[in-house]
Amino acid sequence: MRRGRTLLAAAIVFAAALVAGTALTAAVSLSGGFERAADRADLPDLIVRFDATARGDVERRLAALPNVETTRYRTEFNGVWLQGGGGRATNGAVHAVEPGRRGYAIARGRDLRGSGETVVEAGVAREWGLEPGDTLSIAGGRLRIVGVSISPDNVAYPLAKAPRVYVDRRDLGRIGDDVNLALAWLRDPARADVTLAQARAVSFGLDDLRFITRDGVRVLIGQAAGIVIALLVAFSLVAVTTAGIMLGASARSEVARRLPSIGVQRAVGFSRASVVREQAARGALLAAPAAAVGLAAGALAMRGAAERLLAALNEIGPGAGLLWWLAGAWLAIVALVAAASAWPAWSATREPIAALLRGGELAVGKRPRRWLRPRPTSPSPPHNAGNRRLSTVSRIVSALGGGGGGLGALGARLASARRVRWAATVAVLGAASATLVLLLALASLLVSLRDDPGTVGKTYALTANLPPSAVAEVERIPGVAKAAERTAVEASAAFSLGQPLRLVGFARGAEDFEAPPLAEGRRRRAADEAEVGVGLADALGLRPGSRLAVALPGGREGRFRVAGVVRALENDGRIAYVREDRLDALGASGNTVVAVRLERGADRAAVGRGLGALGARPSEAAAATTRNRGFLGVLATVLRIVAVTVALVCLVVLAQALVLTARERRPTLALLRTVGAGRASIARVLAGACAAVLVPAALLGVAVEVLVLGPAVASLAAGYAGLSLAPTAGHLALAAGALAALGAAAVAVVARRVEREAVVAGLREEA
């Protein structure tokens, strides 16, 4: 029996370590992916794009900047025909590079050395099945692939629309001396802002000038995954905390079980310190192998999915660096179990030795605490107490249908008799079920972020590439409630050029087409007013009343007074809503479409056909994340792995609770079998015991998710947005169904074990 208990205790450590391993791998892999890739690729501190200009001219301008250490130049050709392996594209991006620092890392093969060679970006190699040694056709010419690169200045193909390859500039002698891309490495990257301002001053005459810093690249890459990675990392942090709670509660209940033997040790002269040391050592010995196996299993389960996710973003995993994190987690788990074993032993040894010998927390021989106790009775009780004397827990179980003529209630009493363990089990299951509900809410939120523009404050459903003059015609299409012109301009902050932002303009009277919740201030009224996202406000230190200065693509500068700060999700909150006529006045060129709001119950397809008749290609209004199916599939895999892990934890915890209850109450179960209880009756007792922990755990889990986890994850992931991770009725029903199924499985397994044992074996033990 002792071996079985040890295995169960090890199982709970394994389950917690599994969660920790999964979460840690996700958090470590996803959180530092960009920095790792940028460092390995020697990503420049500043990337400048402009219309083709003579290299000498650009070099002269950049050489005037004192903070610039090194520069390299490229010519980027877009819309190039590429074919190789199993893929082809007509929108390829070919970068003609020059010797020296490249700004990309070689993942396989080698870098360019001579003519007739090309290096392909890792996403292209993966999608088209290309390897070094293969041949790639570029605009009709055939080049040998010598390497595969990781280019962290953009996400990987096909998340990036264009497949990108690199060729040696000397191979393209016909392109002359013109370049359209400059990479600059700074002596002091912390002073990038100052350098940007200087660069802007010396760049007069360059057309279509766009600057982006390394920080700006990080922001742009982050937008590709939307909020998803931040949510996963935040979730992982919460999951690790949950695992810590599980470990602590489990270790504590193990020591509580050993209290009588601790009493014996004290009685024969063991000191408090030696008892505590022994308990800590026992805990550590039990935790060490279980934690190692659990962490390894969790890391292995998550590693593949995390690496695919990182690869889609052109980021690099932690590699062997993860081992240090896992080793640290292993030490933390062993230390936590040792401490959680030592503390209750230390606390218990303060009690009189006689109390320990009586069994510490045992309910037998004690009146249960008030909330578990039968209701008070009259001095001369009538004979109807059978049902009225149920404890609070068992009455709830009976009311929920687990009563089974009183056996369910009996099971509830058996489970709650050991109060400390019951509370620990409820705490662990509560934490696990809160995680499960959070996971479901997270999955729904991801779907909403992908599919439902309402999530990001958009009240329109479709956009159409039509001129503003077509608004009236669009509004005449049956099913269209309202239409308005929407212009989006990619710009940057004038005083902080590395900070990209998006200006969105609606025609006057159509401000409510896109109205994320107001966090501060008020809605815009005047033409020179703007509502800015919290992400932008945080980056630039804006508040209501501040001035937002924007550097527009054409080189002009616009200034707006901040009327309000809104919880916008789009573009990571780096967005400003302004009046469209103000953008016109500034001559800002951007992407202009007609936003279409539908009537309730309107046929979206019919409206789409109507827009098509006007010559437009209607699009679903964009939400917050990418629409790439493969990428979303990887995310779904990550969520599924975490969900399975959490379900496994629930099953282990439930089985542990039931097996311990069944073992400790062998005489009671044997007695029931003596008076005629078969497997079904025993199962009803165990179901009651199961419900006694599951019902309060589920309620606790929902409360914890709604009040703590959901807000914590949403806030950690996107403090700039008003995300809701509150569970719906569907989520709750699904989680309850999953827990009930797990409980039923645990009951069935344990009832079978009980039935296999000879009745007399239980009767031989003193009740």
Added chain:
Amino acid sequence: MTVVRARAVTKTFGTGRAARTVLRGADLDVAAGELVAVVGRSGSGKSTLLHVLAGLDRADSGTIEIAGGRVDGVRDAKLTALRARAIGFVFQFFHLVPELTGEENVLLPTRVGSPLTARGSANGSLRRAHELIDRLDLRDVARSLPHELSGGEQQRFAIARALVNDPPVVLADEPIGNLDPVSGAVVLSLLRGVADEGRAVAMVTHQPEAAAIADRVVRLEDGRLVG
């Protein structure tokens, strides 16, 4: 009428050199209304005999019939049903469920089995339990938990529990082995009354005062019942 019939029952614990045979062809008949005391020295196999009679343990060979139902060679589900219908068991250590009051312990056998097929109505079970509690003079302590009761009270509740389903057979394993003489006398008197009502009672004991109330005393020696 014979209600308990055991023929050539054998039972061995362990295997090989560690094997110990405690029953070697034991035969026993108990008629309705008869109280049979089984005596013998400690470890002679008295409790094992009761266990195999009740189907709590399996005999290695032999035949056993209780109230017309076979105990040997039947599936566990049938045995369970037989125990529920025909056998009341009284233990030396009472085996009251510590979380249940005395009255709830008495009602426990009425709650096993499917709620849809439970024997008799809930009211009928409750009425019978109350009659037994009154008859055994336990009404004042019916709502006490076991640890609040004396040993004699606990054993009386255990007897009430054994009788609540009105079984034709009662098996008692050292029913006064853990009681003081006064409480023991009360319990013996109750068991005598149980037999006088027409039930077959088989009682394992090593105490002379217990054997004294029996209609017949049989001795377990070398695995066989004698006398």
